[in-house]
Amino acid sequence: MIMDVKRTPKGVRTKQRIISSSIELIHGKGIENVTLNDICSASGIAQGTFYHHFKSMDGILLEIIRGEGEEISALMESIEELSASEKLETLLKTLFRYYEQKGKEIVSQLYRLELKPEGGPSIIEEYLPIRPLIDRVIRKGQESGEFSKGESPDFLCSLLTSQIIFQSFLWIRSPCDASFSSFADKAVEPVIKLIKS
Amino acid sequence: MIMDVKRTPKGVRTKQRIISSSIELIHGKGIENVTLNDICSASGIAQGTFYHHFKSMDGILLEIIRGEGEEISALMESIEELSASEKLETLLKTLFRYYEQKGKEIVSQLYRLELKPEGGPSIIEEYLPIRPLIDRVIRKGQESGEFSKGESPDFLCSLLTSQIIFQSFLWIRSPCDASFSSFADKAVEPVIKLIKS
Amino acid sequence: MIMDVKRTPKGVRTKQRIISSSIELIHGKGIENVTLNDICSASGIAQGTFYHHFKSMDGILLEIIRGEGEEISALMESIEELSASEKLETLLKTLFRYYEQKGKEIVSQLYRLELKPEGGPSIIEEYLPIRPLIDRVIRKGQESGEFSKGESPDFLCSLLTSQIIFQSFLWIRSPCDASFSSFADKAVEPVIKLIKS
Amino acid sequence: MIMDVKRTPKGVRTKQRIISSSIELIHGKGIENVTLNDICSASGIAQGTFYHHFKSMDGILLEIIRGEGEEISALMESIEELSASEKLETLLKTLFRYYEQKGKEIVSQLYRLELKPEGGPSIIEEYLPIRPLIDRVIRKGQESGEFSKGESPDFLCSLLTSQIIFQSFLWIRSPCDASFSSFADKAVEPVIKLIKS
DNA sequence: GATGAATGAGATTTCATTCAT
DNA sequence: AATGAATGAAATCTCATTCAT
Structure with a gap:
């Protein structure tokens, strides 16, 4: 090769x-x-x-998964100057688009790979670093006073991350052709309200 | 044959x-x-x-692994008469014990099976019905006035369920021998507070 | 399998x-x-x-090599009651027949396998135990007084073994169709005289 | 090209x-x-x-490994004027040093190549001509009266050559780091005694 | 002089399944 | 009821070589 x-x-x-x-x-x-x-x-x-x-x-599977994974991180670099709210919104939009572009098959394969008994380095951590990205945005938002400090950033991050993953689970399993956004939005929105308020 | x-x-x-x-x-x-x-x-x-x-x-392999999940539903039959708080606590305790008894291997099997492309009826929905069980408890609690009605039961249920699943993910991937409770408790506790308050 | x-x-x-x-x-x-x-x-x-x-x-190669290798050892068991000279003769005859039956290709492969860098357990030691067999016969012959004690059994055993292997080398390399015996006999004979005398 | x-x-x-x-x-x-x-x-x-x-x-690989052997023949040119005993000693010393310098890996390579089915011209005969060299030394020694004529030169040559090759086999297979001399000396010495006396 | 692209025959191995006994 | 024999399609991967640039 x-x-x-x-x-x-x-x-x-x-x-x-x-x-x-x-x-x-x-x-x-x-x-x-x-x-x-x-x-x-x-x-x-x-x-x-x-x-x-x-x-x-x-190997090809990894390359496929990675693909835009790398772009996500890169994209996050370039939105430093936005407000926390905008950042969060952009991050989620990007994430959702990633899911939709890859499609159920590949996303589920990503999870299945992650759950493989052998372990190995976490693919998600490496290529689809949802949690660290969310974490950073929330912390910045709290620091700048844009987001409420009513709850700890750890908790809020966990809440949002888990919600996304859980909804993607449901989306993968759903037989219909609905977009991932249509699943995630209604579940994620209240969490975002919680973060902001 | x-x-x-x-x-x-x-x-x-x-x-x-x-x-x-x-x-x-x-x-x-x-x-x-x-x-x-x-x-x-x-x-x-x-x-x-x-x-x-x-x-x-x-089929035979599938049939076999399904058998694994049958127990939990039965376990939940007998707590009808408790208070909502107690029910919730019992439910979580039972769930956590289930995870720990089965161990990482089987739990990840279950998820991987669930995520399998072919589809078929949801194994989790059928045999490890976390969400419906939680849903019922929360609704009852709100109806009886025990739980706050500040958030919709759907949202709260989704929060709790996703948190449990997400934490089980982390638990499965973690190399250490820590119990599942030690993972889940600290993440779940704030959610419960949210439900009760 | x-x-x-x-x-x-x-x-x-x-x-x-x-x-x-x-x-x-x-x-x-x-x-x-x-x-x-x-x-x-x-x-x-x-x-x-x-x-x-x-x-x-x-795997099949090993089975081929082993094949009569096992028989050689077995055969040696059954000639316990013969005189040392007869034993030696039988042993050599059996050995030579083994070489000839297998043919140059397989014998050379046996050596090549033995010389492989990776090492691993000695195939020759296990399946074609020339040296131990010769060793035993010579010792018995010296003990019983049939063979001369002029040289140490170790030395004589080494002489005979090396001679056989060396001749098999020459045989393998020779382009003609001569039998292995025709190679070995003339080289081995003087060594046997040395052993007996 | x-x-x-x-x-x-x-x-x-x-x-x-x-x-x-x-x-x-x-x-x-x-x-x-x-x-x-x-x-x-x-x-x-x-x-x-x-x-x-x-x-x-x-061809290129073959050609390369052949190059490895070219040196030894050259090394033997310069000992014409010595006594037979000295020649023999020098020859063996040179040979042993050759083995040790090349190391187990290459020596076994050489043998494996030699044993390769395809045949082709003998690499050993051509580039590591143990036997012809030994043969010449023994004959000269017998002619000059230095070595005993009790055994035919052919037989003695065969004895010594095979012993060296056999010992190199054992050396290659041995897992320890002992020098080739330490293997060969004790086996070769009696043969030399036989040649001289 | 050097390179990456592309080839495609061929090698070994796996595996669920059928069958005669 | 149980067994070993036999199947053969299909899968992944290797490798020396040719070619256009």
Whole structure:
């Protein structure tokens, strides 16, 4: 596999194609039923080519999960100057969009991976650091006086984080095609009120 | 395969052996990693014998792990006459004990099963009905005036449920041997205060 | 794979067929060029069947090597009552026959396996215990007065063993079809004279 | 590929780098486990670059390991004028030092290569010509009357050669760090006595 | 001179299942 | 009731090599 090497535009394009084909396949038939062969057929590449771009079948999954995970952190960097309220709102919006873009299949796979007996480093902690991000925003908000100090930041952070995760659980399980926002919003809103008030 | 035919004691014993071996295996390596071969080796039977007792592998593992959850509902039948506060306390205590008795392995199994793409009926909803139970208790408490009506029962229920699930996540991932209570208590306590106040 | 299980005559026959096909193939195209597919085609079995009888591709090689290796030891048991000279003769004859039956390919593979960097337990020590067997015979012969005590048994044993191994080296490398005996005899004979005299 | 064309200094350097990386790899993991990918990673080149410098993988590894043996023949040129005993002693000393300098890894590589099914010209015969060298020394010694003529030179040569090879086998397999001399000396000494007397 | 992209045949292994005994 | 034999599709991964840039 290619390690830290220069990639040509062509290579980048191919890799992207593989990833998007894979995402589509995962949505279509469920992650456990997607085979290497499927991916290669869908991407129009040879199996060897797959291994030119990815370490293994597990590897691509991680790359998919990571994908915009990295962007989330990056995005948070650039909103430093906003007010705490706006930050919180942006964070949640970004998060929700992440969920929706990935889709139920991949989000559930993310959780399943996280819950695997073997353990290993937490994927969520690394690529989808919901809690630390929320924590920072709440603390800043309390410091600046924007958010109420009625409850400890730890508690509020726990409340919001757990609510998001729990709602994503329900969303994953729900048979309907409703967006994640439509699940999360109504549950998250009161928590936000609690944070602000 | 054996249909509704007379079974010899020996047959019954063998079948039981298969089931209990399977349970052990599931706990040990996770339901998705248990193969027919594993089961047969563990049970000391030939592969053919398995098919003498079961139609296929599909289902038996699922059936087995479902059995694990049946107990809790029964446990909750008998607390009707208590006060809302006591009920809530008992419910949580029972729940926490359930988690601890089952252990991280099985609880994470349960979640992973729940998150499995194929769907199927929700195992948690059916066998570990945290939310409905909590919901009932909170509603009763508000009706009887014991609990504050400052927040909607839906919201409070969601808060508590999500907190428990989230904490169990953290507990499962934690490398230490701390009891589940030690995780959950400190996070749940403020929520309860919120419910009561 | 079948572990310590009863095997039906049919199974035994199949397994034997696989082994002999494999030996033939190894002789024919060299051990590194024999694939699972080759073996299965030659034996007329499905690939799965191979794994019913053998743990892995490496596994069959070990079984092939072992094969009569076990018989050698067994055979030595049954000649206890012979004279030392006769024992020595029988031992060498058996050994030479072993080499010839296995053929150059397999014997060389045995050595190559033995010389592998990874180490692991000595295959030769375990399955083709030339040295211990020779050692015992020489000691017995000296004790009983049949063999001369002019040289230490250790030295004589080392002489004979090394000679056999060295000659097998030459034999393996030789392009002609000469039998191993024709190589070994002329080199071993003087050593035997030395032992006896 | 580069044929007999002008090479730039950069090209020469790259080629040299490929070769030395390969040598290291061979020593490290055994010639048959070195892949093109290994070589390229180790050399820090792209796979295509390899084919810019070499026609194919076949041969280059072999060629490299052969280079290892070239030295010893040269070393033996200069002892013509010594007495037979001294020659023998020098020869053995040189040989033993050769083994020790190369180390177990390479010596076993050499043997394994020698035993490789494909055959090809004997590497040992060509580059580590133990037997011819010993043979010459013994014959000279018998001719000059220095060594006893009690046994045929062929037999004595075979005895000594096989002993050295056999002991090197044992040395390679031994897990301890003892020098090769400490293995060989005690086994070789009686043979030398036999040659001289 | 050097590179990354792409190949595709081929290798080993897994596994749920059927069958004859 | 129980068993070992046999299956064969399918899965993942390896690797030397060619090619366009």
